[in-house]
Structure formats: structure tokens, C-alpha cells
Amino acid sequence: EIVLTQSPATLSLSPGERATLSCRASQSVGSYLAWYQQRPGQSPKLLIFDASNRATGIPARFSGSGSGTDFTLTISSLEPEDFAVYFCQDRSNWPPVTFGQGTRLEIK
Amino acid sequence: EMQLVASGGGLVQPGRSLRLSCAASGFNLDDYAMHWVRQAPGKGLEWVSGITWNSGRIGYSDSVKGRFTISRDNAKNSLYLQMNSLRAEDTALYYCVKDQSYDSKSYGLDIWGQGTMVTVSS
Numbered sequence: 001e002i003v004l005t006q007s008p009a010t011l012s013l014s015p016g017e018r019a020t021l022s023c024r025a026s027q028s029v030g031s032y033l034a035w036y037q038q039r040p041g042q043s044p045k046l047l048i049f050d051a052s053n054r055a056t057g058i059p060a061r062f063s064g065s066g067s068g069t070d071f072t073l074t075i076s077s078l079e080p081e082d083f084a085v086y087f088c089q090d091r092s093n094w095p096p097v098t099f100g101q102g103t104r105l106e107i108k
Numbered sequence: 109e110m111q112l113v114a115s116g117g118g119l120v121q122p123g124r125s126l127r128l129s130c131a132a133s134g135f136n137l138d139d140y141a142m143h144w145v146r147q148a149p150g151k152g153l154e155w156v157s158g159i160t161w162n163s164g165r166i167g168y169s170d171s172v173k174g175r176f177t178i179s180r181d182n183a184k185n186s187l188y189l190q191m192n193s194l195r196a197e198d199t200a201l202y203y204c205v206k207d208q209s210y211d212s213k214s215y216g217l218d219i220w221g222q223g224t225m226v227t228v229s230s
Contacts (some may be wrong), residue, residue, distance in 0.1 A: 034216040036153075043203060043223060044153065049216030056218075087153055091214040095167025097143065097155035 002026055002090050004100035012108040019075040021103045023088035028068045032091045035064055035073045038102075039084040048073065049091065075105075083107050110134040110219050114204040117224030120194055128224055130187040130204030135219075138162070138182035141207035143217060144189050146200035146226075156202070157189065161210040172198075194228045201225050 003026040013019055023033065035048040046055040048064035051071060061076040075082055088100040116128040128144070144156040157168045157178040166178055177190040187204055201223040208215035 034214075036217075038153075043220035044217075045220070046208075046216050046218045049208065055216065089153075089217070091216055093212050094155070094158050094214060095212075096169055097145075097158060097214060097217075099153040099155065102152045 006100035112221035114224040
């Protein structure tokens, strides 16, 4: 079973700064990785699928990269609404579907 | 607008059963695989179960295998989760989730319901 490890656990930045979040897989998942955003009190939202494809309606400041075991979610210039928890997910054949433990992006 | 509305949660004693339902609107359920994902208070996301578009493939997490049963009624545009032998560790917000794919090779989970809370306690 694939284990996804996200880092850092918490990232403290200011609006306008660039955010870089990492997700590392215990074995190769190819390009089959997705990213989600969860704002406080809300359901998760799909941001990126297949490592680098933005989901419908997701702003261009969100970008994903990587393949194999190392993946990155980048937010080019943080907006106030971007401060949230971010999860990565292995989308290869289930069962199971695996999520990372999350990175909390907080305002510095 | 594509929407999922989950219901059926509540407070239940350990060892008892509960059935969750999820009503889909704005899209045809039978075009997509569906999942249940849960989130314990203050914790991360945990996949519980998934079912392909035609119920041809069904999967469960190890933590619920043998106790939970997922099913779907495409004619009613509805998804279900029968939860038996509930434990305190099953306490969580349960999300009904749509996959972008129809089969077991997920393309990402693009529509999430609001969740229904299940609390297992005596």
C-alpha cells in the first residue's frame, strides 16, 4: 500500500508570497496524483489532478508538478482565501484510495 | 449545478448500525464511480469505500472491511453506506464523493457533499 507523506506539516506565509507544498510517495505513482484544498468548515475541493492539471474553475496561481515519488503544489501569490489545509491523494487503482496527512497553510 | 447531499448520520451506541444515504443532483450518477470518505474531528481525510459506475468493483478500507457495505441505485441517483458493528473510532464526518472516472482508476474526486456526522458513543 502506498504511503503519501506531506511536508511541511504547517507552513506560515504572508499574502502575496509564494507557497511550495510537497508530497512524497513511498513508491512510484507515475503522474497519478491529485491535490485538494479544505478551508475551515468546508468540504475538500479538487485543485489538481494527474499531477499538473487544474480542475475546473481553479485559478492559474495554483500549479502542480512532479512525477514518480515527488510532487509539488505551488501557489504563486497567496490570496487571503488560500489559507487552508491541503491534501494530496494517490489516484491509481483503488482500493485503497490514499491521502496524505495534510499541510496547513497559515497566515504569518 | 452538480450536488451531493448526504443524510442519515447521528448518535449511535457502539455495536449498533446506521445507514447513510447520498442523493445526487445535476448529473447522472451512473456515469461515475462514487466514494465515501470520512474525517474524524480535527483529523485528515480517510477513504472508506468506493464503487464503480455499475457496481462491478467495490472496495473498502481495512478499517471497515466486513462491517460496512457500499451500494448504489443509479435509477434513484443515490449512493448508500450500511454501517454495522459501529465503533467509537468510526466517529467522523462522512462525505459522499463523486469521482471524475467511472471505473477504479480514479481521476480525482471532484464533487464533495457537505457531509453527515456519525457519532458512536454510549
